[in-house]
Amino acid sequence: MGTLSGRTALVTGGSRGIGRAIAERLGRDGARVAVHYGRDEVAAKETVAAIEAEGGRAFAIRAELGVPGDAATLWAAFDEQADGLDILVNNAGINKAVDGTLKRIGEVTEEDFDRLFAVNAKAPFFIAQQGLRRMRDGGRIITTSTGLTRGAAKPELIAYAMSKGAVDVFTSTLAKDLGPRGITVNAVAPGAVDTDMNAGWLRGEGNSEARTALRAISPLGRVGQPADIGDVVAFLASDDSRWVTGQWIDATGGALL
Template sequence: MGTLSGRTALVTGGSRGIGRAISERLGRDGARIGVHYGRDETAAKETVSAIEAAGGRAFAVRAELGAPGDAEALWTAFDEQAEGLDILVNNAGINKAVDGTLKPIGEVTAEDFDHLFAVNTKAPFFIVQQGLSRLLDGGRIINTSTGLTRGAAKPELIAYAMTKGALDVFTSTLAKDLGPRGITVNAVAPGAVNTDMNAGWLRGEANTEAQRRLAGMSPLGRIAQAEDIGDVVAFLASDDSRWVTGQWIDATGGALL
């Protein structure tokens, strides 16, 4: 039996990149996985199929985040396929402005700012708020933060980093609030990870210099893979992490040292 056998997990943004790695790892550990997605139904189905092919159980949950009523829509879709929740992973997030670009402070519009906070901060807040009646005592909440909130500042990601800074405060405060129920709340903070989202500047022969620079940021001398982050989340989802709560876990491979 896996370490999470008999438990149900919901992973937002669980169909691609880091979210898929988390979903697949928790599935291998025995949890039944709700793979949330916004628009890419094909990716969600592929992730569900991969979990099932490995002997696990999973189902897709569709809800677009960042719009009014998004949390209600997510839980309605979840409730149609599961009853009760043990592990909630708030992984869904965006880092670009409405037009798909990265912008320094002088170029960020009010629409950009509101969009980033709606998806990265407001959605997790209300997903948790409305999910607390479903989350069982002794459960786990894991939020995806970023190394940008602790010193790896990038001017073109200022608004994104602010959304995650708010999520860090949410993590520590919620840990104190839910402690009496035995629920732990932690944040995992990756740096840049080799995922499809970063493929344009990180993958291929044309980006060898970027690959070299990024690998050189870590004392371990390599670029993070999505599975590296999924394994950290798996620890926080397990009973082994029962005495860890309210923490910001550096998952940058030591890039902040």
């Protein structure tokens, strides 16, 4: 029997990259996993199939985030297939401007700024707000932050980092609010991870220098993998983390040392 047997988890952005690794790990640990996706239904179904292939249980739900009514749409889809929640992982996020590029302060438009905050800060807030009436006491809320909020500043990601800074404040404040219910709230902060989102500059032909430089940032001498983050989230989702709440967990592989 897995450590999360009998529990239900929701992972936003669970169809690809870090989200998929989280969903698969929670599934292996026994949770029934709701795999949220915004657009890529094929990837979501592949994640569900991968969880089921290892003996787990999962289902996919669709809701575009960053638009009016996104949280209500998500929870309506969830309620059709589940009754109650134990683990909420607010993982979905974007780091690029509306046109798909990275921008410094002089280039960021109001539309870019509003979109980043709508997906990265507003959506997690209202997903958690509406999820609390479904969450059983003793539950877990885990949000994906970033190492960029604690010293790894990158000018071309200023608006993204600001949106994640809001998530950090949300985490510590909500943890204090939900303590009486035994619900813990924590944020996991990855550094650069080898995912599809980073494939263009990290995996592409001729990018060996970028990969070598990224490995050198970590004292462990390698590039982070999605499973590295998924395993940290699994700890925070388990009973073993019962005395950890309101924390920002550095999962950069020591890149901030």
